[in-house]
Amino acid sequence: MRSLILLLLLFPCATAFAQDYPSRPITMIVPFSAGGPGDVIARILGSAMSATLKESIVIENVVGAGGTLGTNRVAKAAPDGYTLLLMHVGQATAPSLYAKLPFDPVGDFAMIGLITDVPMILVARPNFPAKDLKELVGRIRSDGDKITFGNVGLGSASQLCGLMFMSTTDTKLTSVYYKGGGPALNDVIAGHIDVYCDPATGPTPYIQSGTIKGYAITSKKRVATLPDVPTSAEAGIPAFDVTTWYGLYAPRGTPKSVVDTLVSALQTALKDPPLVSRFAELSMTPVEAERATPEAHEAFLKAEIAKWARIIKAAGIEPQ
Template sequence: MKTVSTILAAALVAGTALAAPSVMAQDYPTQPITIVVPFSAGGPTDTVTRLVAAAMSEDLGQQVVVQNVGGAGGTLGAGQVAAATNDGYTLLLHHIGMSTAPALYASLPYDPITDFEPIGLVTEVPMTIVARKDFEPETLEDLIAHVKENGENVTYANAGIGAASQLCGLLFMDALDTRMTEVPYQGTGPAMTDLLGGQIDMMCDQTTNTTSQIQAGEIKAYAVTTPERIDVLPDVPTMAEGGIEDFELAIWHGLYAPAGTDPAIVERLTQSLQVALANETVATSFADLGTAPVTAEEATPDALAQRLEEQIALWGEVIAAAGVAAQ
C-alpha cells in the first residue's frame, strides 16, 4: 500500500518532469541552431534563409547555421526535420512546397500539419519567367508563340516535383495548353548555372534568384507573376500585360520546428523571427531581391498554420485539375 509520503514524492517527481521543458526553455538557446533548407545552396529559399539566419543569430546570441538538404522537391529536408529531436535546435525554412507536397506525393515521410510546429511566415516572393540570354523570343508575346509552336523542343528547368519553379511551369504550360520538356535539378541554384551557360532554354523562378542576373543582362526576363510590375524590375511586364490573365503566383516562406517543441521555445523563436524581419539590413536586402518581410502579425504561428491549411486545400484542387499524377 502506498503511503502519503510515497504519493507526494511521486507527484513531486512527475511535476519536476513536466516542468523540465519550461526550465530548459528559459535558458534557450545554449548552443547553435540549425535551419534546414530543403533545396540546394544558392537558390531563392537558401538566399532568404541566410539573411534571416544572420539576423536571428544576433538576437538569440547563438549562431544559426543553414544546412542545405536538397532533393525530391523539398521533401527530403522536410522529412529530416520532422524526424529531428524537438528541442528547438533543428528548424525548417520551407516555401509553398509544404502545401503542395500532399497532392504531389502519394507517400510523404511526414504530415505537414501534424509533424511540425509553425513559427511564422517570413516573406512572399514574386516569380519571374526567364530564359537564356540568346533565346530567340524577345517579348512575352513572342515567347508564348514560340512555346506553342515548338512545344517539347523547349527545355524548362525546375527544382523537381513540388518545387515552386515546377508549379509555376505547370501553370504556364496549362495557360498555353502546351507541354515543354521539363528538366529537374536539385535546386534552382544549379539550374540557374545551366541557364547562364545556355544549356537550358527557360525557367520560372523567384526574384530572389533572378533579379541580379536580369539586371546584369545575363538572362532574359519576360514577365513577373504579380498583378502589377515590381519596383526592382520596372521594365519587366506582368503576365496579364502579355495576354495571360489570372496568372498570379507569390511564393510564401515559413519557419517550422518539429512537432512537440516546447511552446516557450516556439514563442522565443517567433520573437526572434519578428526581430530579424524588422532588421534594416534584412529589409533592404529583401527589397533588392524584389520582395519584403511579412508584418509582425503574419510572422506568427497562427498566421502560418492558417496559410498552410488554406494552401493545402487550394493547391490540391489546382494540381488535380492540371492532371498531375502523384509520385
C-alpha cells in the same frame, strides 16, 4: 500524488531549459541546393535572427525528393528548438504530390511563422530570340517540344510555375530536371536550357545585369528592382498568376516557451533594416507581423493545402 511530485520536480528543469535557450548553435535545414532562392532567404534570415538569439544559426542544405527529405529530417528531429526548417509552398503541395508522405505537413510541426511571399519570374537564356512574352509563347507554339524548360522536380516552385504557365498558354515544353534552383539558373545563364521560372530571389541580379532575359513577373504590380519587367497581366496573360512563399517550422512538441522565443526572433528579424533592404534587392517584402505567428501560419497553410490540391488534381498529376 506521485505524478504530481514528478511534475513539480520536472517543472524547474523545464523552466531552466526555457531560460537557457538557446545555449548552442541552431541548425536551419533548407531542403534545397545552395545558391537557390530558399538558401538565399535562409542565410539572410538566419543572420538576422542570430543577432536576437545571441547564437549562430547554421544553414544545412538537405537536397532530395522535392524537399521532402530535409522536411522529414526536421519532422523526426528532437523537439528542442535546435533544428528548424525553412520551407516554401512545397509544404502545401506535398500531400497532393506524394502517395506515401512520411510526415504530416501540419501535424508534425510547430509553426513559427510566415516569412515572405515571393513572386515568380519567367526568364530565358540571354540569346533566346523572343523580345517579349507574347513572342515567347508564339515560338513555343511553333517549335513545340524543342524548347526546354528548367524543372527542379516534383513539388518545386519551378514545376508549379511551369504547370501554371503551360496551362494558361496552352503550350508544351520539354522539362530538364535539376536538383536545385542554383544549378538550373546557372544553366539558363550558360544557355544550356531555354526557359525557366524561378522565385524572384534568384534571377533578379542577372536580369538587372542583362545576363538573362526576364519576360514576366507574377506579382500584381511591377517590382522596384525590375521596373522593365512587366507583370503577367501587362504582358497579356493575367491568368498566369502564381507566387511562392516561405515559412519557418520546428518539430512538433517543441516547448511553447522555445517557440515563443523563435517567434519573437523572427518578428524582430523581419523588421531589421538590413534584412528589409536585402529582401528588397531581391524583389521580396517581409510579411506583416500578424502573419509571422504560429496561429496565422497554420491557418494559411491549411488553406494552401486545399487550394493546391484542386490545382494539382485539375492538372492531372497523380501522387507518386
